[in-house]
Amino acid sequence: MKKLAVLLLVALVIPLIVSCNSDRPVVYVCNWGEYISDGLDDSMDVNREFEERTGIKVVYDNFTSNEDLYAKLKAGGTQYDIIIPSDYMVERLIAEGLVQKINFDNIPNYVNILDEYKNLPFDPNNEYSVPYNVGMVGLIYNTKEVEGVPDSWEILWDQKYSGKILNFKNPRDAFAIAQFALGLNINSTDTKDWDAAAIKLVEQKPLLQMFVMDEVFNKMETGEAILAPYYAGDYFTMAENNPDLAFVYPKEGTNRFVDSICIPANAKNKENAEKYINFLLESDVALANAEYIYYASPNKTVVENPDYLLYQDEITYPSQEVMANTQSFTHLPNELIEYMNRLWSDILMK
Amino acid sequence: MKTFSKIYMITVFLFLYAPIMVMVVFSFNGINSTGLFQGFSFRWYEELFQNRAVLNALKNSLILAVLSSLISTVLGTLAAVGINRMRHSWIKGPTMMLTDIPMMNPDIVTGISMMLLFVFVGKFVLGGNSIMGFWSLLIAHTTFNLPYVIMSILPKLRQMDPKLTEAAMDLGCTPAKAFVKVVLPFISSGVIAGMMMAFTLSLDDFVISYFVNGSNFQTLPILIYAMTKKRVRPTINALSTIIFTVVLILLIITNAVQSRGEKKNIKKKGIRQ
Amino acid sequence: MKKYESFPVSPVEKKRRRKRERQAALITSPYLLWMIIFTLIPMIFVVYYAFTDATGAFTINNVKGLLGLEKETQNVIQSGTFIRLDFVKIFWRSMWYGAVATVVCLLIAYPVAYFVSQMRENRQQIIITLVMLPMWMNFILRTYALMKMLEDTGIINTAFTKLGLPVIHMINTPFAVILGMVYNFLPYMVLPIYSVMSKMDYSLIEAAQDLGCNRMRVFTKVILPLSMGGVVSGITMVFVPSVSTFYISQKLGGGTNEMIGDVIERTFLTETNYNVGAAISLVLMILIFICMAVMNRFSEDESQGGSIIV
Numbered sequence: 019m020k021k022l023a024v025l026l027l028v029a030l031v032i033p034l035i036v037s038c039n040s041d042r043p044v045v046y047v048c049n050w051g052e053y054i055s056d057g058l059d060d061s062m063d064v065n066r067e068f069e070e071r072t073g074i075k076v077v078y079d080n081f082t083s084n085e086d087l088y089a090k091l092k093a094g095g096t097q098y099d100i101i102i103p104s105d106y107m108v109e110r111l112i113a114e115g116l117v118q119k120i121n122f123d124n125i126p127n128y129v130n131i132l133d134e135y136k137n138l139p140f141d142p143n144n145e146y147s148v149p150y151n152v153g154m155v156g157l158i159y160n161t162k163e164v165e166g167v168p169d170s171w172e173i174l175w176d177q178k179y180s181g182k183i184l185n186f187k188n189p190r191d192a193f194a195i196a197q198f199a200l201g202l203n204i205n206s207t208d209t210k211d212w213d214a215a216a217i218k219l220v221e222q223k224p225l226l227q228m229f230v231m232d233e234v235f236n237k238m239e240t241g242e243a244i245l246a247p248y249y250a251g252d253y254f255t256m257a258e259n260n261p262d263l264a265f266v267y268p269k270e271g272t273n274r275f276v277d278s279i280c281i282p283a284n285a286k287n288k289e290n291a292e293k294y295i296n297f298l299l300e301s302d303v304a305l306a307n308a309e310y311i312y313y314a315s316p317n318k319t320v321v322e323n324p325d326y327l328l329y330q331d332e333i334t335y336p337s338q339e340v341m342a343n344t345q346s347f348t349h350l351p352n353e354l355i356e357y358m359n360r361l362w363s364d365i366l367m368k
Numbered sequence: 369m370k371t372f373s374k375i376y377m378i379t380v381f382l383f384l385y386a387p388i389m390v391m392v393v394f395s396f397n398g399i400n401s402t403g404l405f406q407g408f409s410f411r412w413y414e415e416l417f418q419n420r421a422v423l424n425a426l427k428n429s430l431i432l433a434v435l436s437s438l439i440s441t442v443l444g445t446l447a448a449v450g451i452n453r454m455r456h457s458w459i460k461g462p463t464m465m466l467t468d469i470p471m472m473n474p475d476i477v478t479g480i481s482m483m484l485l486f487v488f489v490g491k492f493v494l495g496g497n498s499i500m501g502f503w504s505l506l507i508a509h510t511t512f513n514l515p516y517v518i519m520s521i522l523p524k525l526r527q528m529d530p531k532l533t534e535a536a537m538d539l540g541c542t543p544a545k546a547f548v549k550v551v552l553p554f555i556s557s558g559v560i561a562g563m564m565m566a567f568t569l570s571l572d573d574f575v576i577s578y579f580v581n582g583s584n585f586q587t588l589p590i591l592i593y594a595m596t597k598k599r600v601r602p603t604i605n606a607l608s609t610i611i612f613t614v615v616l617i618l619l620i621i622t623n624a625v626q627s628r629g630e631k632k633n634i635k636k637k638g639i640r641q
Numbered sequence: 642m643k644k645y646e647s648f649p650v651s652p653v654e655k656k657r658r659r660k661r662e663r664q665a666a667l668i669t670s671p672y673l674l675w676m677i678i679f680t681l682i683p684m685i686f687v688v689y690y691a692f693t694d695a696t697g698a699f700t701i702n703n704v705k706g707l708l709g710l711e712k713e714t715q716n717v718i719q720s721g722t723f724i725r726l727d728f729v730k731i732f733w734r735s736m737w738y739g740a741v742a743t744v745v746c747l748l749i750a751y752p753v754a755y756f757v758s759q760m761r762e763n764r765q766q767i768i769i770t771l772v773m774l775p776m777w778m779n780f781i782l783r784t785y786a787l788m789k790m791l792e793d794t795g796i797i798n799t800a801f802t803k804l805g806l807p808v809i810h811m812i813n814t815p816f817a818v819i820l821g822m823v824y825n826f827l828p829y830m831v832l833p834i835y836s837v838m839s840k841m842d843y844s845l846i847e848a849a850q851d852l853g854c855n856r857m858r859v860f861t862k863v864i865l866p867l868s869m870g871g872v873v874s875g876i877t878m879v880f881v882p883s884v885s886t887f888y889i890s891q892k893l894g895g896g897t898n899e900m901i902g903d904v905i906e907r908t909f910l911t912e913t914n915y916n917v918g919a920a921i922s923l924v925l926m927i928l929i930f931i932c933m934a935v936m937n938r939f940s941e942d943e944s945q946g947g948s949i950i951v
Contacts, residue, residue: 046584048583050597051593051595051596051597051598052594052598052599052601053598056419058418058419059415077583077584078421078586079583079590080586080591080594082578082593089480089579093483095483095486095490096582098583231596231597232600235402235403236401236404237403239401239403252598255400255599259399259400259404260404
């Protein structure tokens with residue numbers, strides 16, 4: 019028995035040591051979970067494909083939120099070559115010097131990016147980031163339980179649905195819902211606006227079933243909850259499981275976010291990273307990712323491809339009218355973030 | 369009394385295993401959901417075996433759990449014996465306080481404070497070489513395992529008559545031999561309990577691992593928590609179900625082998641339990 | 642411990658004792674070294690953060706802010722109070738939930754440990770592994786499964802409805818949170834108690850029975866004191882981590898039954914405010930130390946073993 023245990027141990031450790039000793043060129047990638055086509059159901063395994071086309075090994079890791087990623091980068095213990103944070107975090111990383119400029123000469127496929135996703139406010143001169151995915155927040159509701167089409171965020175404050183309503187668990191997204199309902203700017207620098215939104219959220223709290231992130235899938239699919247703000251792309255996978263669910267962009271406007279590819283300041287394999295970015299912008303790769311993730315693609319070749327699963331889909335690529343009504347998060351001044359966090363903390367503890 | 373104990377044990381095991389059964393059921397889900405069950409399929413099992421990332425993370429997690437539980441058991445057993453012997457020493461109080469800290473800190477505090485230590489060491493001691501990765505994970509896991517090992521061995525040692533060791537040494541045993549021949553067999557149930565807890569804790573840790581992990585050693589919990597940005601796929605249920613079944617089968621085999629061995633013994637030597 | 646010292650000690654005995662202590666220190670030293678480097682030094686980082694501000698200057702405002710002693714920390718949601726009652730409330734709630742979960746675990750685990758220790762020796766190991774096995778499944782999946790069972794549209798309530806019983810609201814209540822804690826920490830109570838009970842000196846029990854003790858008295862006078870060491874270990878291993886737990890209260894409590902672990906996690910991650918986060922966890926740590934010290938005072942009277950902590 020003991021011998022067996024030792025043998026097992028040796029068998030476990032040897033591959034570990036061996037795998038450490040290779041001189042192949044590598045690229046260390048850190049992405050959101052489930053945010054790249056992984057080869058299942060006959061899709062493209064993007065990382066393997068990259069390895070085959072370039073001979074560069076991909077070491078792949080995941081992060082769980084923009085803030086987690088920030089904490090790790092700030093401490094400086096990691097050595098990623100590619101990260102994919104969201105817009106406001108890109109802005110913060112640029113401001114704090116945690117990401118470096120990309121050499122766009124090495125990324126010829128950048129021409130594939132739609133013009134509307136160039137010169138975005140978080141990276142006005144297109145130096146540090148390349149857009150990867152675009153998402154929009156909307157209202158998901160259960161058509162069996164909710165009467166009519168809820169075209170306003172105000173329905174999340176409707177007594178009638180008390181105990182069946184969900185809201186985001188992270189402060190920025192939750193505040194945005196209240197701000198849209200009140201017709202405020204989501205990037206307002208006036209603390210009075212944030213106070214108003216906070217009061218609105220306190221009013222909502224007794225009606226809420228819970229603050230959610232990933233639980234939203236289970237809660238909405240089983241009918242445990244019937245109203246939730248969430249991302250358009252994720253609505254599709256919920257509707258697949260529960261056809262009673264519907265999606266709408268409320269009239270007050272909504273939040274649009276752009277997750278963008280960046281290279282951390284301490285990256286060791288910058289050239290490989292640029293090759294990887296260029297590869298992600300290839301039309302077939304971008305198409306595979308767009309069809310896997312269900313979020314909107316900023317890639318011209320995908321959007322204009324009639325074979326694309328979500329070609330001209332109204333939810334993923336809404337009308338100009340809806341788009342004009344969207345706002346994106348910008349990086350707020352640190353004092354204001356602190357102020358917002360404090361309000362949020364008090365709302366939760368109330 | 370006998371029937372009462374049986375009913376009681378069955379009830380407790382129902383409580384422990386009901387959620388596990390729910391988890392197993394969802395591994396056969398026809399759709400991509402861990403909340404809604406529709407249709408029966410093996411698709412998540414098929415997917416599991418094609419999924420390099422999950423299999424690799426599983427391998428990493430197992431390596432880490434086995435090694436860290438072994439190291440912490442060895443260190444912890446020695447420490448427990450030592451602590452138990454410190455009857456009058458001033459050092460005992462501080463040692464025990466130190467033992468409590470990893471248990472007491474929320475994981476996030478342990479995780480971030482260890483991350484700061486490793487970054488610090490990497491920057492100022494190793495001249496900018498990051499040690500974050502396998503080694504930092506192993507150290508962190510061993511550290512948070514240690515208190516549990518010590519806590520499960522100490523009461524066992526306290527139960528033991530210290531004169532037993534002395535008697536062994538009087539009979540000519542070296543202290544090391546006395547430890548192996550006398551102490552270790554007595555405390556073995558505590559040692560095994562401690563090692564099992566250590567293995568369990570290590571296998572399931574997310575928060576601390578997340579922060580002390582560099583960029584090249586992804587464990588299963590990190591992979592699974594990252595999935596919560598979108599949804600946790602039933603692939604993970606399938607994986608858990610397989611682990612569960614394998615362990616269960618091993619246990620049944622062990623049980624069968626042992627009880628057969630017992631019967632043989634009874635026949636051969638006429639020994640009765 | 643005093644009573645031992647009061648006896649006159651012979652020089653030979655003294656020498657022997659000193660040697661013992663030296664040996665003890667020697668075999669503990671690798672562990673001590675390890676803990677100093679990997680626990681004490683990181684703790685110094687925590688203390689440093691707790692008493693500095695974002696610029697690194699010394700301050701006690703983090704701790705003060707926790708108590709709401711600063712006027713400027715008040716806002717529309719929280720105003721007019723001298724002490725931030727919410728923090729006190731949450732600390733209290735965490736301690737309270739932790740205590741209830743620990744007591745429930747103890748009540749469930751003690752008989753389990755006893756029954757297992759009565760089984761054939763090789764079966765014991767198997768049963769104990771079976772107690773631990775559910776915890777080898779991923780935490781998120783276990784919590785999802787518990788959620789699925791407790792929801793209004795969940796398994797238990799669906800069964801109730803089918804039987805014509807009314808729906809019992811369980812999810813997002815304190816009950817669900819405590820149930821989740823009991824579920825996750827139960828094995829950590831069973832194992833130490835079991836390990837003390839196995840190979841317990843049963844001649845003592847027999848002696849007590851021979852001397853005419855009834856079952857109750859055998860239990861309170863013999864079995865309980867003999868197993869006290871394991872009970873104390875178990876309480877420590879359940880109470881301490883359950884006070885600082887976070888994920889369970891978010892998923893099963895719906896975010897309305899916040900615990901201090903949630904607050905600390907949020908302060909560190911969402912707010913990336915290490916200073917205040919460190920201050921809260923220091924306060925938590927002190928509170929837990931006090932609780933453990935109190936418990937040890939009580940348990941010392943009952944057990945012959947003496948204290949485990951401090």
